[in-house]
Amino acid sequence: MGAMSALPGLDDLATYRADKGRLGRALEALPGDFPRPEGAFPAPYGVVGLGEGWWAAELLRPRFPDTLAPGTTFVLAGGYGLGRLAGLLAAARETSRRVVVLGFGPEAEVPVPSSPLTPYRYLRYVLEATGEAELGAEVDRALSRERERLAPHQKSPENPAKLLAWGLLERIPLWVTGPRHPFLAQALQQVFARIAKSLSIAPPPAALEFFITALEARHEQGDPLVGVVAGDDEEVRLAREVLATRVDFLEELAPPEAQGPVPEALAYWYRLAWAAYYLALLYRQDPGDHQVLARLREAAE
Amino acid sequence: MGAMSALPGLDDLATYRADKGRLGRALEALPGDFPRPEGAFPAPYGVVGLGEGWWAAELLRPRFPDTLAPGTTFVLAGGYGLGRLAGLLAAARETSRRVVVLGFGPEAEVPVPSSPLTPYRYLRYVLEATGEAELGAEVDRALSRERERLAPHQKSPENPAKLLAWGLLERIPLWVTGPRHPFLAQALQQVFARIAKSLSIAPPPAALEFFITALEARHEQGDPLVGVVAGDDEEVRLAREVLATRVDFLEELAPPEAQGPVPEALAYWYRLAWAAYYLALLYRQDPGDHQVLARLREAAE
Numbered sequence: 001m002g003a004m005s006a007l008p009g010l011d012d013l014a015t016y017r018a019d020k021g022r023l024g025r026a027l028e029a030l031p032g033d034f035p036r037p038e039g040a041f042p043a044p045y046g047v048v049g050l051g052e053g054w055w056a057a058e059l060l061r062p063r064f065p066d067t068l069a070p071g072t073t074f075v076l077a078g079g080y081g082l083g084r085l086a087g088l089l090a091a092a093r094e095t096s097r098r099v100v101v102l103g104f105g106p107e108a109e110v111p112v113p114s115s116p117l118t119p120y121r122y123l124r125y126v127l128e129a130t131g132e133a134e135l136g137a138e139v140d141r142a143l144s145r146e147r148e149r150l151a152p153h154q155k156s157p158e159n160p161a162k163l164l165a166w167g168l169l170e171r172i173p174l175w176v177t178g179p180r181h182p183f184l185a186q187a188l189q190q191v192f193a194r195i196a197k198s199l200s201i202a203p204p205p206a207a208l209e210f211f212i213t214a215l216e217a218r219h220e221q222g223d224p225l226v227g228v229v230a231g232d233d234e235e236v237r238l239a240r241e242v243l244a245t246r247v248d249f250l251e252e253l254a255p256p257e258a259q260g261p262v263p264e265a266l267a268y269w270y271r272l273a274w275a276a277y278y279l280a281l282l283y284r285q286d287p288g289d290h291q292v293l294a295r296l297r298e299a300a301e
Numbered sequence: 302m303g304a305m306s307a308l309p310g311l312d313d314l315a316t317y318r319a320d321k322g323r324l325g326r327a328l329e330a331l332p333g334d335f336p337r338p339e340g341a342f343p344a345p346y347g348v349v350g351l352g353e354g355w356w357a358a359e360l361l362r363p364r365f366p367d368t369l370a371p372g373t374t375f376v377l378a379g380g381y382g383l384g385r386l387a388g389l390l391a392a393a394r395e396t397s398r399r400v401v402v403l404g405f406g407p408e409a410e411v412p413v414p415s416s417p418l419t420p421y422r423y424l425r426y427v428l429e430a431t432g433e434a435e436l437g438a439e440v441d442r443a444l445s446r447e448r449e450r451l452a453p454h455q456k457s458p459e460n461p462a463k464l465l466a467w468g469l470l471e472r473i474p475l476w477v478t479g480p481r482h483p484f485l486a487q488a489l490q491q492v493f494a495r496i497a498k499s500l501s502i503a504p505p506p507a508a509l510e511f512f513i514t515a516l517e518a519r520h521e522q523g524d525p526l527v528g529v530v531a532g533d534d535e536e537v538r539l540a541r542e543v544l545a546t547r548v549d550f551l552e553e554l555a556p557p558e559a560q561g562p563v564p565e566a567l568a569y570w571y572r573l574a575w576a577a578y579y580l581a582l583l584y585r586q587d588p589g590d591h592q593v594l595a596r597l598r599e600a601a602e
Binding site: 051052054055078080082083084179186187189190192193194196197198199200201202203204205206208209210212213214215216217218223234235238241242280283285289292293295296299 | 353356379381494495511581594
């Protein structure tokens with residue numbers, strides 16, 4: 001990597017030409033951009049997620065503990081079912097009065113085109129369809145507040161996502177989250193890969209034991225690690241203490257203005273999606289992934 | 302890192318002096334080394350895992366879908382409950398006729414001292430206590446077969462774990478597993494950290510999309526990546542194809558001689574525990590982690 005001056009400027013319009021698939025527009029339009037459910041759906045509800053749909057299903061799990069339910073089962077299918085979808089649909093159709101398939105494969109009744117941003121869309125559809133519109137509205141408010149500070153028109157010094165992108169440049173993020181957000185680290189790992197086209201590390205479930213042992217043997221990693229910290233429960237505080245002497249530095253994410261764990265998690269995710277977007281531009285990569293995934297679409301057909 | 306000749310020899314007895322906590326002995330003794338349940342436990346059964354206990358709980362989940370059950374709830378507690386254990390125990394005692402706490406904290410009725418090898422011990426205790434002794438015996442047979450080829454008395458050219466350790470030296474493993482073993486990648490990430498004291502990468506649930514995007518931006522990582530491949534279902538085959546051009550090389554793990562997904566998963570995990578053990582010795586690290594975790598024990602008290 002050359003001198004800093006050789007990197008694209010994030011406040012320079014020309015930089016955004018690398019965004020060939022216009023992911024920046026999709027990010028800006030995201031709060032409120034989801035397919036609207038039509039009609040009524042018989043309760044009780046079940047939710048199952050495959051591929052891209054996995055995180056939305058986990059976010060909904062505390063509300064809908066069952067995967068298949070006698071009323072309506074929502075199948076958040078992504079598009080690379082690889083044979084698993086067929087068996088799942090057969091089981092769902094036997095169990096449920098109504099089965100709604102969302103995704104981009106041929107079985108999808110509600111189209112959700114492949115995108116790094118689909119977790120929001122899957123989640124919002126199901127919230128709307130299951131009488132949880134108020135929670136959905138709080139998610140949208142949280143994302144709208146984030147957008148004000150994160151979109152490209154906000155210049156670098158006042159834009160936390162642009163600053164974060166600079167902090168993550170040429171480093172490997174290590175996601176530090178707590179039990180309040182059990183799947184957030186993996187969701188951040190996913191969105192960071194799909195937009196910034198870069199590796200990051202989500203710890204396994206016993207995260208403290210991992211953080212304290214995994215960095216013992218090799219004090220000179222090729223790429224400096226940066227701990228990205230979201231939340232402040234006791235496990236996060238302990239992890240921060242453990243990592244302070246073990247990583248290059250810690251990026252503390254400011255708590256989002258959001259009520260409740262689901263809106264909070266989505267706000268963190270949305271902020272990291274923006275940071276990944278700016279980081280892709282710094283790497284002179286297209287932040288979209290339609291071209292990159294073409295090979296997978298061919299292989300999985 | 303100096304020349305290869307400067308590295309410890311894995312067929313040289315002196316090398317094993319670095320194993321201060323005698324983890325090698327514990328590894329060799331592992332098949333059959335677990336606390337035996339006493340008496341009878343009323344059905345139906347529930348299982349919940351915290352900290353070190355997480356993987357055993359996930360392995361048992363298909364048999365015991367409930368966390369808390371009216372009969373007996375087994376709490377695989379690890380030892381760093383950080384306040385979560387108290388609430389969980391209160392709920393379990395309200396729901397269940399019998400609550401059995403395993404772990405190394407003060408609440409543990411069945412002592413399971415902290416160790417990288419506890420997933421096996423938690424799993425075996427619960428299998429024995431719930432009438433699944435035959436499955437437990439198959440786990441033990443699979444591990445005993447692995448041990449014949451992996452223990453230190455097997456010299457390097459015939460010892461797959463020693464060979465694997467050389468292949469992983471100064472590299473970052475990327476764990477490639479399929480839907481047959483949904484939590485294996487994270488279990489390998491954990492045991493590799495705790496024994497080899499090194500970082501590795503487990504992909505998020507939509508692993509194919511991750512593998513294909515995460516390596517796009519930066520073709521020169523500091524540390525070479527090695528894809529470690531376990532299993533051969535369609536997702537693993539696709540991931541292998543995607544990674545072939547994106548990582549330094551692929552290590553294909555030979556399928557273990559084991560019947561069923563749980564014995565298979567334990568056999569893969571045990572083989573990687575041995576490989577991590579040899580890798581720790583190559584790094585001149587104590588393969589045990591009692592000293593390393595002392596700081597966490599203090600902080601969590």
